[in-house]
Amino acid sequence: xxxxxxxxxxxxxxxxxxxxxxxxxxxxxxxxxxxxxxxxxxxxxxxxxxxxxxxxxxxxxxxxxxxxxxxxxxxxxxxxxxxxxxxxxxxxxxxxxxxxxxxxxxxxxxxxxxxxxxxxxxxxxxxxxxxxxxxxxxxxxxxxxxxxxxxxxxxxxxxxxxxxxxxxxxxxxxxxxxxxxxxxxxxxxxxxxxxxxxxxxxxxxxxxxxxxxxxxxxxxxxxxxxxxxxxxxxxxxxxxxxxxxxxxxxxxxxxxxxxxxxxxxxxxxxxxxxxxxxxxxxxxxxxxxxxxxxxxxxxxxxxxxxxxxxxxxxxxxxxxxxxxxxxxxxxxxxxxxxxxxxxxxxxxxxxxxxxxxxxxxxxxxxxxxxxxxxxxxxxxxxxxxxxxxxxxxxxxxxxxxxxxxxxxxxxxxxxxxxxxxxxxxxxxxxxxxxxxxxxxxxxxxxxxxxxxxxxxxxxxxxxxxxxxxxxxxxxxxxxxxxxxxxxxxxxxxxxxxxxxxxxxxxxxxxxxxxxxxxxxxxxxxxxxxxxxxxxxxxxxxxxxxxxxxxxxxxxxxxxxxxxxxxxxxxxxxxxxxxxxxxxxxxxxxxxxxxxxxxxxxxxxxxxxxxxxxxxxxxxxxxxxxxxxxxxxxxxxxxxxxxxxxxxxxxxxxxxxxxxxxxxxxxxxxxxxxxxxxxxxxxxxxxxxxxxxxxxxxxxxxxxxxxxxxxxxxxxxxxxxxxxxxxxxxxxxxxxxxxxxxx
Numbered sequence: 187x188x189x190x191x192x193x194x195x196x197x198x199x200x201x202x203x204x205x206x207x208x209x210x211x212x213x214x215x216x217x218x219x220x221x222x223x224x225x226x227x228x229x230x231x232x233x234x235x236x237x238x239x240x241x242x243x244x245x246x247x248x249x250x251x252x253x254x255x256x257x258x259x260x261x262x263x264x265x266x267x268x269x270x271x272x273x274x275x276x277x278x279x280x281x282x283x284x285x286x287x288x289x290x291x292x293x294x295x296x297x298x299x300x301x302x303x304x305x306x307x308x309x310x311x312x313x314x315x316x317x318x319x320x321x322x323x324x325x326x327x328x329x330x331x332x333x334x335x336x337x338x339x340x341x342x343x344x345x346x347x348x349x350x351x352x353x354x355x356x357x358x359x360x361x362x363x364x365x366x367x368x369x370x371x372x373x374x375x376x377x378x379x380x381x382x383x384x385x386x387x388x389x390x391x392x393x394x395x396x397x398x399x400x401x402x403x404x405x406x407x408x409x410x411x412x413x414x415x416x417x418x419x420x421x422x423x424x425x426x427x428x429x430x431x432x433x434x435x436x437x438x439x440x441x442x443x444x445x446x447x448x449x450x451x452x453x454x455x456x457x458x459x460x461x462x463x464x465x466x467x468x469x470x471x472x473x474x475x476x477x478x479x480x481x482x483x484x485x486x487x488x489x490x491x492x493x494x495x496x497x498x499x500x501x502x503x504x505x506x507x508x509x510x511x512x513x514x515x516x517x518x519x520x521x522x523x524x525x526x527x528x529x530x531x532x533x534x535x536x537x538x539x540x541x542x543x544x545x546x547x548x549x550x551x552x553x554x555x556x557x558x559x560x561x562x563x564x565x566x567x568x569x570x571x572x573x574x575x576x577x578x579x580x581x582x583x584x585x586x587x588x589x590x591x592x593x594x595x596x597x598x599x600x601x602x603x604x605x606x607x608x609x610x611x612x613x614x615x616x617x618x619x620x621x622x623x624x625x626x627x628x629x630x631x632x633x634x635x636x637x638x639x640x641x642x643x644x645x646x647x648x649x650x651x652x653x654x655x656x657x658x659x660x661x662x663x664x665x666x667x668x669x670x671x672x673x674x675x676x677x678x679x680x681x682x683x684x685x686x687x688x689x690x691x692x693x694x695x696x697x698x699x700x701x702x703x704x705x706x707x708x709x710x711x712x713x714x715x716x717x718x719x720x721x722x723x724x725x726x727x728x729x730x731x732x733x734x735x736x737x738x739x740x741x742x743x744x745x746x747x748x749x750x751x752x753x754x755x756x757x758x759x760x761x762x763x764x765x766x767x768x769x770x771x772x773x774x775x776x777x778x779x780x781x782x783x784x785x786x787x788x789x790x791x792x793x794x795x796x797x798x799x800x801x802x803x804x805x806x807x808x809x810x811x812x813x814x815x816x817x818x819x820x821x822x823x824x825x826x827x828x829x830x831x832x833x834x835x836x837x838x839x840x841x842x843x844x845x846x847x848x849x850x851x852x853x854x855x856x857x858x859x860x861x862x863x864x865x866x867x868x869x870x871x872x873x874x875x876x877x878x879x880x881x882x883x884x885x886x887x888x889x890x891x892x893x894x895x896x897x898x899x900x901x902x903x904x905x906x907x908x909x910x911x912x913x914x915x916x917x918x919x920x921x922x923x924x925x926x927x928x
Contacts, residue, residue, distance in 0.1 A: 187218045189514040192622050200619055202228040202468065204480065204511045204527055209427045212436075215527040221252055223906055224613035226259075227595035231467045231538055231560045233259050235482035235527065238434030239267045240426065245279035245414070249287040251810035251904035257292050266404050268411045268433055270426050274302050275315030275416035285412055285857040297368060297400065297409040299323055300425065301361055301858050303354060316416045319425065320345060320354065322361045323400070324393045330421055337420025357858055363388045364856030365396070372408045373399040397432050404433045405440075437525025443484045448554030455485050457524050461550065462486030462494075464522075464542045465557045466533075471588040473627070478509070479530045481522070481542065484557065488522040488530075488542075495551050498540040498559075506532030538594050562594045566805050566883060566907050568610035568640045569617050570601075571624075574631035582607065585628035589620060596620065602758070610640050614887075639805065639884050641921065642704075642910045643754030644763045645798035648673045653790030655782050664782035667772035668743075670750075670790030672798050673765040675706065700744070704762035704910075705751055709743045710769035711736060734773075738780055743768050746784035750791025755800045756918075757925050762803065762910060766791060802918045803910035805883040811893065811903040812874045820896045821877060829889070831881030838875055880908065884921075 187203040188194060199220040206215050217232045233239070239260055243249060260267060271284045281302045288296045301320040319328045327348030331339035345358055366388045369376045376391070376399040384390035403409045411433050415422015442454040445463070455463055468480035481488070490508045495501075509516040509529040522528035536542065539559035543550045573582045586598045586609065597610040611617045614637055621634045654667040700707040747768060751761040768787050809831065813821050818836070825831040886905060893901045913921070 187513045191626065192619055198222055200225055200228075201470075202232045203513045204529075205513050206510055206527075210431060212431050213526075214427075214430065217527070219256075221256070222615065223252055223255065223904055224611070224616040226255065226563055226612065226906075227593060229256055229259055230563070233263055233265060234560050235465060235467045236260075236263070236265050237437050237440050237525075238430070239265050240430065240434075241267055241269045241410075242417075243269055243271050243284055243288070245271045245274045245281060245284055246276050247812070247902075248280075248284050249291045250812075254291055255906055257294075264407055266407060266433075266435055268404065268413065268426075268429055269296065270422070271302075271412065271414045272417050274304070274414055275419055275421070277315075279315060280860045281414050282857045282860045286855070288410070288412070289855045289857075295368075295409040296412045296855065296857070297365065297403070298361055298856055298858060299365065299400065299411045299429070300413045300422075301354075301358060302414045303327070303349075316414075316419070316421050318348075319414060319422055320358050320361070321425065322358065322365050323396045325358070325362060325389065328422075328425055337423065340424055359389070361856065361858055364854075366391050368409070368854075368856065369396065369399045369403065372403045372406075375399060375402075401433045401435075405435045443557065446556045446558065448556075457485055459485035459524075461547050462488055462542070462544045463550070463555065463557065464488055466530075466536045466540045466542060467538060467560060469536070469538060469591050471592055475531050477531075477533060477536075477588075477591070479533045479536050480511075480527065481530055482527050483522050483524050485524050486544070487524065488528070490518075490520055493545040494533075494542045495545045495547070496536055496540050496542055497551060497555050499535050499537075501535045502545055503533045503536060503542070505530045537591055560594070563612065564907065565595060565597055565610035565612060565640050567613055567617055567637050568597075568608055569637045570606045570635035571609055572606065572633045572635065574633070578631050581628075581630045582624070582632045585624055585630050588628070589623065602753075606635075609634075638925075639887075641757065641759045641805070642762045642803040643756050643759045643795075643800055644761060644803055644910075645672055645674050645795055645800055647797075647799040649794045649798035651790050651794035651797060653786050653793055655786035655789060657782075657785075663777045664779050664785075665774040665777040666779075666782040666786040667770075667774075668768055668783075668786050668790055669770040670787065670794045671767045671769070672791070672794045674798075675763045675765055699765075702748065703751070703760070706765045707744065707747050708765075708767040709740050709747070710767065710771075711740055712769065712771070734778070734780065739771070739783060742780040742783040743771065743787050746787025747791060749784060750788040750795075753792070755792060755796045756802055757922060759802070761791075761795065764795075766794075802913055802921060804913045804917075804921075805907050806909050806911045807881050807883050807886055807905040808908045809877075809879045809881045809886065809889075809903060809905045811877045811879070811901060813877065813893075813897050813901040815875050817897040817901065818875045818877070821893070821901065824892065824896060825877065825879045825881060829881050829885035831879045831885065834878040834880060836875060836877055881905075882911070882913070883907070 187205060188199050189203070190200060193200050199218060202217050202219045204215065204217050206213065208214070217236070219229045219232045241253070241257065243253065269288060271281050273279055274281060285296045285298060288294060299322050301322065302316055303318045303320060304315060305317045318330065321328055325345050326342045327345050329341050329343060329348065330337050345355070349355065366376070366380060370380060376395060379395040380386065380391055383392065400411055404411060411429060413422060413426055413429055415426065417423060437457055442456045444452055445455045446452050462483070463485045464481045464483045466479050466481050470478045472478050488505065488508065490505060492505050494503045494505055496503055508519050508522055509531060510519045511529055519528065541555060541557045543555060571582060571586065573579045586607070590596050590598055595612055599608050600606070601608050609617065609620060611620060617634070617637055624630050624632055650669060650671045652669050656665045698708055747766055751764070751766065754761045768790065771783065809825070811821055811825070822833060826833055889903065893903055
């Protein structure tokens with residue numbers, strides 16, 4: 187499914203790809219998502235439309251840092267999951283240790299339904315690693331024909347017949363007992379089966395009853411079934427597909443989708459609703475077919491050549507063709523039913539997160555039905571794009587527009603001072619891929635400049651500015667005046683943590699503030715008549731104000747605030763962590779337009795910020811580095827010294843071995859012993875040390891090469907933006923000098 191040239195060159199997934207296939211009488215729509223942090227937008231929009239997910243874990247590395255990030259994204263949408271511990275054919279692969287890491291790092295309850303059986307002598311035997319798998323639900327040994335190259339020939343043998351190894355039999359009995367006991371804590375039905383039909387014997391509990399209980403607790407997000415295998419050798423893939431059918435929900439078994447109307451009211455949209463409602467979650471530019479819009483149909487039926495209405499952009503669209511995707515290959519289909527995923531060809535204005543309904547659904551159109559947007563993360567890096575010649579400018583701009591439509595986490599703008607086209611993205615690799623696609627996919631002639639960090643700006647003091655706007659545009663006068671007040675948000679007032687955002691926003695709404703991109707905005711609609719009038723009483727609507735409606739005036743003021751906050755006074759970066767209030771809006775009869783109000787407020791924000799001791803903020807990263815114990819001193823010294831970071835914690839990947847109870851949860855966690863994991867002196871596997879630190883992003887440039895040098899190539903790291911922090915005055919002066927060139 188990694189069909190892009192850039193994906194094959196780098197050996198990673200960059201774009202999420204969809205494929206549809208059948209398995210044992212069921213239809214499965216599969217979306218393969220990237221794991222790299224630079225492409226977290228691909229994960230976000232895929233998770234938004236999933237009914238269930240399979241989390242692939244590395245049996246050698248365990249639960250990695252980026253896995254935690256993706257897990258939180260799935261938590262946000264309450265997606266039922268199963269886990270597959272992969273790479274157990276490799277030296278150091280440890281199933282039990284990975285299960286314990288799931289429990290501790292992911293804060294979830296792992297439900298072990300399979301046990302790996304390893305080759306006993308991995309040192310002297312050419313056959314290494316995983317040999318077969320014990321199914322604890324059916325108490326069978328799943329074996330693969332060693333003469334089968336692709337692992338397609340499997341057999342299921344009752345456990346007692348398949349092996350006489352007491353270690354395996356003992357561990358399997360313990361696993362079955364733990365599975366039944368764990369399910370009994372969460373599911374009442376299995377308790378009845380245990381006592382009434384199995385006579386209190388864990389081994390006699392019916393496999394079908396267990397499957398039903400596992401499915402119920404999985405859909406309720408009470409536990410996560412854990413399977414094992416080696417995808418490279420196709421060991422464990424068939425049982426994993428069986429588990430998808432047995433344990434994950436179909437669209438019918440998921441809760442009804444929540445829709446929002448323009449008046450703020452919400453309602454449930456059942457899958458069997460006859461009216462079409464679909465969400466566009468991905469857009470791809472195809473050189474031959476044009477724009478391909480991936481949609482999930484939540485209700486009704488989407489037919490080819492039907493006329494649709496986009497309730498987000500308020501435009502009509504025509505679905506010329508419908509396609510079923512098989513990675514890069516396609517099949518034309520007549521319709522897409524509720525619960526399924528497909529692609530529409532022919533939509534011109536639809537973007538990620540837009541809601542589509544039938545053009546004759548007047549109720550949905552009138553009420554502004556929305557399925558909910560896809561959250562778009564903030565960009566951390568930017569670079570200039572320079573066309574090779576004037577004649578290439580249009581082609582470059584068109585290519586960038588297509589890329590932005592594909593990937594909303596990309597931002598494109600023109601620098602007012604230099605006139606250069608700027609592109610911002612999630613990371614260095616993200617922008618490198620943009621460069622590759624511009625040259626190789628879109629065939630444009632352009633150069634990308636040095637990759638720079640996207641800073642933010644804020645103010646350190648309070649200030650008030652009186653702003654006025656008076657211009658003649660195309661022979662018509664545009665005039666307005668207002669006052670703008672800015673204040674910094676104190677550190678304890680601002681909450682960057684995701685879990686604190688909802689509560690914070692609710693408090694702000696009660697206080698009359700609007701939360702917007704880290705800022706608190708307020709609009710005072712007290713309006714004064716133009717100069718010369720004897721009255722200064724508020725009068726939002728009369729003949730002298732050109733019949734401007736109060737709601738339009740308020741929206742124009744908010745637009746002006748957002749435009750003003752988009753460009754700071756130091757280097758023109760967006761402003762954040764500020765309280766901004768606009769008041770005393772002055773209107774000048776027919777001369778005042780909504781555009782004049784927005785421009786006036788925007789100018790007022792800029793003037794107020796200039797008076798309020800503006801300063802730069804730099805992105806702060808949570809950096810998780812995994813290294814061998816003998817390199818820990820060098821790495822910690824580099825992070826805390828050279829890179830100006832703060833060490834948060836140190837822990838070992840083997841620190842879970844003696845734990846059996848979560849510190850915050852009142853339950854036991856079963857994790858099997860890694861029976862044939864050879865000792866560290868023999869196979870070279872040693873427990874890793876995990877270093878968590880907060881480091882300025884500017885200090886992390888080139889860290890990958892530095893870490894390889896410090897650890898002899900054995901270290902790895904991941905990082906994510908957690909907020910913005912103040913920098914020292916010397917550092918700020920250095921950044922300003924570098925950016926301005928003097």
